[in-house]
Amino acid sequence: MLTSKMEKALNAQIRVEAESSQVYLSMACWAEVKGLEGIAQFMYKHSDEERMHMLKLVKYVNERGGHAIVSELSAPDTDFGTFQKMFEQLYDHEIFVSKSINELVHVSLEEKDYATHNFLQWYVAEQIEEEALARTILDKINLIGNDKGGLYLFDRDVQMINVESAAADTAQ
Ligand code: OFO
Secondary structure, eight states, X not given: OOOHHHHHHHHHHHHHHHHHHHHHHHHHHHHHHTXXXXXXXXXXXXXXXXXXXXXXXXXXXXXXXXXXXXXXXXXXXXXXXXXXXXXXXXXXXXXXXHHHHHHHHHHHHHTTOHHHHHHHHHHHHHHHHHHHHHHHXXXXXXXXXXXXHHHHHHHHHGGGOXXXXXXXXXXX
């Protein structure tokens, strides 16, 4: 059974994951209308993953005797300036999510809720991978600079960049 403090904190994270999904969906739309098809596909996929992170929390809260709340969400930006700026924003957003997960882990320890602490380890590991992925992409973008051919190749290849390939890159 979740304590009410734990339930409230998990519900706050449900909202964070739902808003993350909306942010990346909005990024996908921006990229798609700009003709950046590969980047758009990457963002659509990322948005789906965030929805999965949200659902995992929803199921957990309901299973543990709580009530997962589907709340209103803040509207994401609709204009991201340049694709470089957009990926910087993605990185900053993932850092924000990591902090939020850390806070949640902290609450689980305060509440002596070791089951939730254990459940949250999946998110802790996931955030390490997501931050590594965002950094890998930013490194590639820095290499391209303002080169149009580079952007063409980046847009083509970004769909192949995933958590596994980023982890392999970081290990090198
Ligand atoms: Fe990209 O973060 Fe969810 O957890």
